[in-house]
Amino acid sequence: MESSIFFIVVGAVAVAAVARWKGWPAPLLVTVVALLASFLPFVPDVAIDGHVLLNIVLPPLLYSAALDVSFLSFKRAMPQIRRLGVGLVVVTAGVVGLLAWWIMPELTLPGALLLGAIVAPPDAVSAAAIGRRLGLPRRVMTVLSGESLINDATSLTMYRVFAAIVAGATVTLAGGVGQFFVAVLVGVAVGLAFGAVMHRLRMRVADPVVNGTFGLLAPFGAYAIAEQLLGSGVLAVVAMGLFVGFNAPKTSYATRQQEAPLWLSADFLLESFVFAYIGLQLPRVLADLNDGEVGVVVLLSAVVLVAVLLVRPLFVYPAHAWGQWWTRRRLRRWKRVIAMHPDAVAARGRGRHPLSEEQLRRRLAETRLSWRDNAVISWAGMRGVVTLATALAAADLAGIDGAAAHAIVVVAFVVTVGTLLLQGLTLPWLIRMLGVVDDSEQQEDARELAAVHERSREAGKAYLRAMRREWAQEHGEEQLPAFDAYAKRLVRVQSDAEQTGVEQQLRPTAEQFTTLAKGWLAVRRQLLLEERAAGNLSEEVMHELIAAMDAEELALDTRVALRT
Known part of the structure; x- marks a missing residue:
């Protein structure tokens, strides 16, 4: 198996290198080539446990992405990021779960909602690569990148809740919500603690090789410890990455110059392998289906794929309109407060004078996105490593029968490959057609x-x-x-x-x-x-x-x- 993984990695990196040379989206090309190669008789069948895949691939990819995100832009776009990273994931899981339960009742409602949690979170790797190549405005890139940093935490928390219910545990709504908040608080606390230690190490140690090595190890440690403490490993890694990235300009230039190419290479290697693995697994997953399951599973896969494509734009536009209305409401309220009590709010400004209207707007208003920006965000919903890994892990859950397990895995793979091909191949065209650029x-x-x-x-x-x-x-x-x-x-x-x-x-x-x-x-x-x-x-x-x-x-x- 080790030699098979090695050859898969080498082949995936070679295909991704060609894609970068030609200026094509590497994740899409790697997935398509792997999918075609999977039908060749000499290509090995490699199966990796979903939990292992998640624990090995997710922490470094999340940490690297968090290092590159502007913390100030992330904070400014937090309302949009929170709606997409939490609200949209919950809505998508609910819609998909109800549809899946209606089409295939033998899944049971908890099993159907488990499937919804699996396919809910988009992976911004492909979208970010396309956006950078085509010069998407930073306001759009920040929302897409920020969403991808927190939606995995929402999805994996929901996955744990529904997996426990499928296994026979009794979980109430209040218990599920409480588990989510515990995961958030513990995950962020662990991440900030790791971030503070990493920053102190980078400030005290002058050797960039040592700093780079600890940087490679730290995401795995933060993820594992947070998960052991019932927190979100995803949020732990994200919080650590944002903290270290924000303070990176205070460290030595040698550490920064060592770090950048190191993480670029790690991302390139891991992403190439993950998308190759996605393409290679689909034929094996389809072959595991029984003849009597094929029809209903194909129907279920098609319905879920259409649902995840439609739910996103149907959520994005109303959510953005609501956010702008809420911003106007908050601004009007604060203007009345300032007008009635100017001295009481003067301390909120940086000087001795009350906040001006422009300063107030900058602090309270969320980033305004045009309908073109929201169109790109709506279509940038490609699924990736989290959907793949959690689907494979779900197949081994206690309390789920073979037919339901096969259905969940097939649907997850169809949605992942389908969104990569449908949205990934057309997203560049959409960006060019809409002219989503920002000269200002x-x-x-x-x-x-x-x-x-x-x-x-x-x-x-x-x-x-x-x-x-x-x-x-x-x-x-x-x-x-x-x-x-x-x-x-x-x-x-x-x-x-x-x-x-x-x-x-x-x-x-x-x-x-x-x-x-x-x-x-x-x-x-x-x-x-x-x-x-x-x-x-x-x-x-x-x-x-x-x-x-x-x-x-x-x-x-x-x-x-x-x-x-």
Whole structure:
């Protein structure tokens, strides 16, 4: 079996590499090729326990995704993310469960709802890859990515509740809701604890290899411990990833540069294997059906596939309209409060004055999405690894008969492959046809860049003035011309980088100048963190600027190493 898995991984990576080279969506191509290859007689039949697949694949994929999500954008889009990641999953599970129970009563209602929980959560891997390639606005990408980070927790909690009922346990509605809140609280607490430890380690340990290795291990630890404590392993990993990612600019540049390609490679490997495994399993699953089950299972699979395709847009548009109405209601209420008690709410502002209407709107209003944005979100509902793994795990549950187990697995695989092909292949066309781009977002980025560059120059010059005085005291006034020459070079390099987007390599003339340049970079990084905290700079733009500074610092250290 080990050799079979190795060859599957190699083949999947090769196909995914071709897809990246051609600019095609890799998950779709890998799934299609694996599906076609599964009919070849020499292709091995590999079966992996669903719990093992979930525990191995899900933690690193979730952690890597959380590292890349802007925490501030995630927080701003939380109302939409919460509705999709919790509300839509519950609604989808309920609709699918009732339909499945009606078509195939032998599933029983708990078993049908178990099937609904399995097929409810979308996997944003494919959608995110397509969105990045076609340049979807950040507001849409944030909602899709944020939904994928929390919908798995909702789905897996529901899965545990209905699996317990299928096994014969008595679970009340209040007990199920209580279990969900316990899972959320414990999962987030464990994740934040792991995140705090990881951040402290990254701040104290200078070795990027050690930090990267612990980063690979930590998601598995957070997931396992949270699950053991009856919490959500998914939320634990997500909370840890958001905490570490938000604080990543405070760590050393070497850790950041080591981390980025490490997680890109891990994601590429795991995603390639998962989608190949999805394609390879479908024929085996269909072959396990008895002749008498084929008709009703095919009908059930088709109905559930149509249901998950339709429920999403029927939920997204009314939910967004309700969110905008609720935002207007909250704004009107707070305006009345401010008008009646201006002094009482003044402390909520950053200064001594009450919150302005624009500040109030920025704090209370959720992101406004156009009907085109919601169309893309509605069609980005491809299923993936969670649906696959939980379906395989459900087949081994106690209390479920063979026919029901086969039906659940077949329906889950049909929905997964069907959504990958139907939605995945047409989503790029939909994005192009609707023209879902945002020129205003690019213009806002340009304004932020211009403003932060000006403040960065002023902060850098203030740092150089302070260092000039220290330089004169340490090396004497006669050495100031050398300091001034290098200071001008630092300012010129920054100006050139702002105009061309490419940082020039610095050429220190002495070891002390390298220290001076590192201090210059530290001042500029600190300014970016302050601008982010003040809300003047988006986190995405900040990361781009810090990446350029990291390259500049790497050039400094490389030249120092070459001289020694």
